[in-house]
Amino acid sequence: MRKPIYGLVAEFDTAEELIKATEEAYHEGYRKFDGFSPFPIEEVAEGMHFHRTAVPAIVFVAGITGAFGGFMLQVIGNAWDYPINVGGRPLISWQSFVPITFESTICWQHFRLC
Numbered sequence: 001m002r003k004p005i006y007g008l009v010a011e012f013d014t015a016e017e018l019i020k021a022t023e024e025a026y027h028e029g030y031r032k033f034d035g036f037s038p039f040p041i042e043e044v045a046e047g048m049h050f051h052r053t054a055v056p057a058i059v060f061v062a063g064i065t066g067a068f069g070g071f072m073l074q075v076i077g078n079a080w081d082y083p084i085n086v087g088g089r090p091l092i093s094w095q096s097f098v099p100i101t102f103e104s105t106i107c108w109q110h111f112r113l114c
Contacts, residue, residue, distance in 0.1 A: 015041050015043075018035055018037060018041065018044060022035050022044050022048050023047040026047060026049055034048075035047075035048070063105045063106075064105075066104045066105040066106070067101050067105040069104060070097075070101045070104025071094075071097055071100075071101045071104075073100075074101070075092055078091060079091035
């Protein structure tokens with residue numbers, strides 16, 4: 001009884017050999033493989049037939065949601081629920097809201113992807 005191949009490692013001297021090997025591996029039916037090089041080779045990704053995913057769009061929407069949510073949380077807290085006029089400053093001062101808005105953007109992206 002023949003056991004299936006679990007893993008294989010190969011080393012190539014030139015980028016052209018790596019490109020040819022990825023194309024041949026794909027045509028042989030292998031779908032879960034990767035190629036590494038010390039510099040980017042666009043043809044390797046094309047040889048593996050990578051396709052676009054929805055991850056960038058999801059991250060963008062999560063970031064916008066987090067930024068809007070963080071900003072509105074500050075607006076509601078500072079201008080609506082507890083308005084205090086200190087030194088004649090406006091109640092909605094976007095410059096002071098930037099750090100929290102930035103952090104909520106990053107935290108919401110992390111929360112949505114985990």
